[in-house]
Amino acid sequence: MKGKVLLVGAEDEENLAIRYLGAQLQENGHTVRIVPCSNRNEFSGVLKELRSFHPDMVAVSMAFQSLAPMFLELIHKIKETNPHVHVTVGGHFPTFEFEKILDYKTVDSVIRFEGEAPISSLIDVLVNNENLSSVPNLVYKSEKDVVKENHLITEFPDLNRLKFPLRNNKPHTRLGERFATLVTSRGCFHSRCIYCCIGAFHKQKTGLPYALRSPENVALEMGKLYHDQKVRLFQFHDDNFLLPTKEASYARLNTLKRSLIKEGIELEDIALLIKTRPDGVDEDILALLEEMGTVGVFLGVENASETGLKALVRSSSVEEINSSIELLENFDMGVTFNLLMFHPRATLKEINENIYCMNKNKNLAFDFGRAEIVAGSPLENLVKRKRLLEGKWPHWDYRIQDDAVEKLFRLNSLTFYRENSLYPELSHKLIALSYRSHLLQHFYPGKKSGNLKDETERLISKVNTFTLESLIQIYSFVGESEIKENLNRLSNEMDVFYGNYAERASKLGEKMGRFQVVEKKFQEKGVGDYFQNSTTLGRIFRI
Known part of the structure; x- marks a missing residue:
């Protein structure tokens, strides 16, 4: 039955x-x-x-x-x-x-x-x-x-034998293109980051802490989405798109590339969004990713200080972070990252080093915040053991050991992350715009897409400059006792600025949408260059 x-x-x-x-x-x-x-x-x-x-x-x-x-x-x-x-x-x-x-x-x-x-x-x-x-x-x-x-299953399923996930009849649209998410693996080969529960989730497994689908199986699913639903934008959500060694990653990507071609996928007609650790890329890997249509990379920076990386158990270095960002600048990919600069053992020296990283890379879309407690994570065990845990289940809070950093975090919570703050929404919009501007360059290369990319970079840099100035002002409040008036003044300034630039970001996204609709029509007629180079058509379509 x-x-x-x-x-x-x-x-x-x-x-x-x-x-x-x-x-x-x-x-x-x-x-x-x-x-x-x-x-x-x-x-x-x-x-x-x-x-x-x-x-x-x-x-x-x-x-x-x-x-x-x-x-x-x-x-x-x-x-x-x-x-x-x-x-x-x-x-x-x-x-x-x-x-x-x-x-x-x-x-x-x-x-x-x-x-x-x-x-x-x-x-x-x-x-x-x-x-x-x-x-x-x-x-x-x-x-x-x-x-x-009941008894537990202690092995990963054979991922190649699983049926592909059920899909809607009509795919989602993201960044103006037909879009699908995929995973090429389960688990995580690193599985040690203090804020993550993936290691604990698969701890009962025997063998490796991760399992992979074959590149051929991944390409087969992508082929079905590409041919049946006309999906062009693929986002990979798993942590093992690139593997523990660069040699293994390169070989796997090469096989995936050949398999995509075998499935009848035109590589210039698809775009990929991936994530990777800073130590996971080199020039050959990035060149291959570019050939396969990669337009966006979420780089797992997480912290820009050696002590912070050690505290978060990232097993990467500041040198690897800097070199990977410099390397990625040579490729036409949107690079974004997140900084978990607040954590139980954070120090003001670490905060300074993270602010330096933001300033050095203010042309890139980024976000920053605190390593939050996730059920089953080593961080949860740490704050309980150190008696730093506060709040109520399931919305746990915790206290940072260094009093100055704890105060800085609470001041950030009252400004950047207070209720109804526009900063979190704007930072996510900027990340999307970064990816989208590179996607336009990939699918629709030309003068207008180049102008949209330049406009995006200027917007990101302007917002990040203000964010850094605000963060430094908040930093200066840490040593003061009477800060209410200054904090309220700064909060009001942030409301005005982020409200203004959230609107600008939305309008830029709308402009990109109009560009994609019009450019597709002109491409279908074989005259895409004419639209890209026409000042008159740009004014007509407000691009």
């Missing part, structure tokens, strides 16, 4: 976690529906699907710790609507916090770690009225309210 499963998860883009589960369930003969829920405004859509579909099980992806309270609220409403449906949750957060989550009587079970085999086994057991004890990775409460932990 086969069942019906309703999969629920946040979907600002296609949620590969639940879509891999959906593909596996369908392969096993079950009926699946996917309904997105990224905020409380989408509760009604979930409940509507619940009433019309009448599922045997609702599976909620709770990957994002910050969204856990929202999903628990949603589950309460699901149970009010259908008290008899089995609700299971999964993801990184429930994997480590299953005991607290099972205290919510509306949650029937938790699937820990990877879910393809467990969710298929769980729905089989439910529809056939069998015992839950046979379902791997499952945690649940017995009739006597005792938590039961």
Whole structure:
């Protein structure tokens, strides 16, 4: 007997976690529906699907710790609507916090770690009225309210044998192009960063802490998306797109390139967004990535001081960071990075070195903040052990050991990251604009796309200059006691500036969108150069 499963998860883009589960369930003969829920405004859509579909099980992806309270609220409403449906949750957060989550009587079970085999086994057991004890990775409460932990799967699945994730009939659009996300692996070959839970998530595995899909398998999925859905922009979300050694990375990329060509993909007609560690690239690798259409690289800098890198257990160096950024400047790729300059052991010397890095690279889109507590991460264990933990579950907070750095962080929280601050949104817009400007140069090379790229770089540099000036002002407040008036003044200045430049960033994005629409039309007619070089057409289309 086969069942019906309703999969629920946040979907600002296609949620590969639940879509891999959906593909596996369908392969096993079950009926699946996917309904997105990224905020409380989408509760009604979930409940509507619940009433019309009448599922045997609702599976909620709770990957994002910050969204856990929202999903628990949603589950309460699901149970009010259908008290008899089995609700299971999964993801990184429930994997480590299953005991607290099972205290919510509306949650029937938790699937820990990877879910393809467990969710298929769980729905089989439910529809056939069998015992839950046979379902791997499952945690649940017995009739006597005792938590039961089933046996764990200790190996990665064969990633080449997994069905490709279920996709929407119409692909998402991002940066003005048809877009899809992919993963080429699971786990992480480094698996030691203090703020990350990936190592803990796969700790029970035997063998290597990561598993790879073959390049041929990746190319096959990309080919289907390219030919069937006309996807041109591919973003890779996994941590092993490049491998532990440069030799292995180069060989794997070469095989992927050949496989893409074999699948009938025109390399000049696709664009890639990837992420890598600073020690993962060299000139040959970057040249190959450029040939394959890479237009954006998220560089895993994370901290720009040697002591900060050591504290975060990054196993990379400032020299490697600097050399990788310098190397990337020779290639037409948008480079972005993040700095976790606040962490439990951060010092003012580290902060100075991170500010120096920002100033040195203010032509690049970046973000900065604190290493936050993620369930299961070594950071969580550290702040508990050092008695630095504050706040309430699941929104933990912690105190930085150095009082001056702690004060600096709190002042940043009252300015850059206070409620309704436009800085976080603007920094993400600038990252997107950086990638998009290089994408335009790749797909539509010419005078106008070059001008848009130049305009993007000027905007990024202007915003970063103001951000650094504001950060230095906040730094100067650390040694003062009477700062309220100055802090309010600076906050108001930041509101005005970031509001103004958020609007400019939005208008630049709109201009890029108009350019893409018009340029595609002219390219179809074989006269793309005419549009790119026409001042009159630029004025008509406001480009």
